[in-house]
Amino acid sequence: MTDEVVAALQEQIDPARVRSGATETRLYRRDASNMTGQAGVIVFAESTADVQAAVCVAARLGLPFLARGSGTGLAGGAVPPDGAIVISTSKMNQIISVDAENRQAWVEPGVLNLDLSKQVAHLGVHFAPDPSSQQTCSIGGNVANNSGGPHCLADGVTSAHVLALEVVLPDGSITVLGGEDPEQNGLDLRGVFVGSEGMFGVATKVCVRLMQNHPDVATMLMEFDSVAEGAQLVSDIIAAGIVPAAVEMMDQLCLQAVEAWLHAGLPTHAAAALLIECVGAAGQVASEMAQIRMLAAARGVANVRIAADEGERAELWKARKGAFGAVANVKPNYYLHDTVVPRARLAEVIEKVYEITARYGIDVINVFHAGDGNLHPLLVYDAREEGTIDKVHEAGREIVAFSVAVGGVLSGEHGIGLEKRDLMPLMFSEVDLSAQEALRLAFDPQLIANPNKVLPNPATCGDMHEVPDGAWI
């Protein structure tokens, strides 16, 4: 089968960019999650035409295909079903056009998130979604996962920053969803495509909204004797009508792990720290800072560190965004969850996370977007220790179930992928899921676009492949 597929692809795509060797198929069998699949053929697309050719071959042969950006996804969304055609969009990495006046840009999906902001920085604008992986993750991947990031509290996630998409639909046709003009007739197909995890087609060009840089910015770090005190202050701030650009929490183990690596002067004695950033015009930033400090003082917060300059601000953010890497100072492996809970329940849920992980004898590091209640408990472990993976799996499931039970959701920004697919019934009834399935069928009647992800019930998907080895579902 593979030979036939390769031949069909090489008829239309430069043969040098159609690869099925052991090296490539092994490299592309996984993403940044703990799951693996088995790629059949990898196409290194350089154009919309390449993507269309690959999708047409998949559609004609009834083979699964999936697009892949940088592979930084954490939910197994880019883990290939066995034998799939993997379409890498990494080489489609051009910024096509920039409308500086109206702050829009057309980009190819392989453009890296941070590269986009760097390339347009001279215009005084940036791309607002800023996942911690922004140095390596691609815009196409951001679209697929509707990615967030610390600074999405004030400005919204990827969906709010995508105006239009050129896409190759699963039947191989090319169309544009949304547009530069704001009020197109018809359904918001752009909106449903963003976050569809590669199951509605492949984005080949993306029109993004660029946000004005802020005239003033202030960043502060506060320390707390308990996670609950920090969480309470977050609620106080939002209830007072202040929406900072970012409100991030790190707990003690996180502070210690990061400090051991970065030496940023983090308060390793504190139970938790909040990193708060206010942006805007000078008067607004000053008044918000003053209000937040007043609210903090009322809660007995003694130590507030304010970044004195851009260097110190960058250092604090490096500490926050580098937290996942610092895990290596604790244990070699980690498993990360991504639930969102109402802000008012943050403290209770974190306490539950500590209780659950202690019961299983697993270390946990909490570093998360407190402002929007988006938890990121990292269960850290050593995969070489027998039985550990099962315990991590069980503990994770309990954390997710508890988060949903208090009015939360399964995922805030990483997506469902394979990882949380079978947890979807915690949040959605069969009726709810059938509505999502209906939308999928409208885009992909053949069920070949990244099949086996997101939706748990394979009832309508008789040709689905087995879940890859190691899938934690």
Add this chain to the structure above:
Amino acid sequence: MDRTIDEFAAAVGTVDAVTVEGAATRGGALPGVPAVNAPAGIVRIDAAEMVLECGAGTPMNEVHTALAEVGQTVSIPSGGTIGGALACGISDITRLAHGPMRDVLLQTQFVGASGKVTKAGGPTVKNVSGFDLCRLLVGAYGTLGFFGEVIVRTRPLPRSSRWFTTDSDPFELLAGLYRPVSILWDGKTTWLRLDGDPGDVDVAASGFRLRQVDGPPPLPGPHRWSVPPGELRALRSEIPGSFVAQIGVGVVHRVEPQLRGPVDPAIRQLHDRIKQHFDPSGRLNPGLDPLAVGIRS
């Protein structure tokens, strides 16, 4: 709420053609089709979570009044019901800063063609669990399901919010001002709204020599043209006062309708397939086609 979501679902039924009455602000019920009304009433407002939960039949004026009492607001136009506003999906004139209205819907319990109550989205301000049915339903004109209950994202009222006018070039204002809430231009005069700290608004107003006014100008209607914002400069050649354009956005308010190009067959097919899967017998707002509705003020 004045009725439960299950009572609403029972009224929608499972077989016959049905439409929604609402407040008839944005078109209302289809003539000759039995009409239902969604539950009305605010369930909860939580300023610390920045969310409001209410029945889809709740009047928007009631929503805005209740939110203002706790220092919050929501980017949905006034008038009619919240369900009607979401079903039509038309943003107000603050889209430049607040984004399109479609972004405010976090979760809904809607009633589908099968008469079943269906949940889309999630109650938190951030959520990527499953496909984004909320975006599908906003602007679908009730052709895929009827909003029963909704949870929307609110935001704090600004400390200061003022309208100004000036004869300055609106494109220079767009380039120079920090995140103006709205810039409206009729070919001669520019109106703009600035929100934020009172001192910051003062600084911007004096820096750009803006004159404070009571509010925005009357908008020519009933039509809304949708053009790429990069093409708005071309309006310089038109008669001043014959339009009001939302600078940086691309909505142009006019008396005459916009001639729109043909629909891409792939887009037509996607719409048809979605309708077929969500409402195979075509009983929800029968005959209404979101692709043909056009934009109504």
